[in-house]
Amino acid sequence: MATQNLTHSDFESTITSNEVVLVDFWAEWCGPCKQFAPTFEASSDKHPDVVHAKVDTEAEQSLAAAAGIQSIPTVMAFREGILVFAQPGALPPDALESLITQVKDLDMDTVREQIAAQQAGSDSQPG
Numbered sequence: 001m002a003t004q005n006l007t008h009s010d011f012e013s014t015i016t017s018n019e020v021v022l023v024d025f026w027a028e029w030c031g032p033c034k035q036f037a038p039t040f041e042a043s044s045d046k047h048p049d050v051v052h053a054k055v056d057t058e059a060e061q062s063l064a065a066a067a068g069i070q071s072i073p074t075v076m077a078f079r080e081g082i083l084v085f086a087q088p089g090a091l092p093p094d095a096l097e098s099l100i101t102q103v104k105d106l107d108m109d110t111v112r113e114q115i116a117a118q119q120a121g122s123d124s125q126p127g
Contacts, residue, residue: 025067082112
């Protein structure tokens with residue numbers, strides 16, 4: 001499955017309507033982004049069950065800002081609509097493969113419980 005380009009208009013629906021989504025935030029002028037692109041593309045061919053999406057940070061500046069992107073490339077992984085990984089820097093093929101395995105192996109009930117506990121903790125903190 002080839003990578004797909006995401007825009008502000010289809011980002012959220014793509015994240016929420018697929019079980020696992022990897023997003024590569026990149027730009028045309030970014031050397032490390034260009035070096036990472038073939039690794040990301042090869043991963044999309046190897047894992048047709050995982051949506052591999054790219055966001056051009058130049059064309060989608062508001063989306064990049066909303067995602068808190070400060071350095072590119074940045075890879076984000078979403079599982080069941082929840083951000084479970086975000087890291088700047090190009091990942092080597094074995095690290096990207098490991099990331100996909102870890103994301104697929106997550107116990108999402110535990111993840112949701114941890115998020116709820118964090119939110120409950122921050123709600124009770126004095127502001």
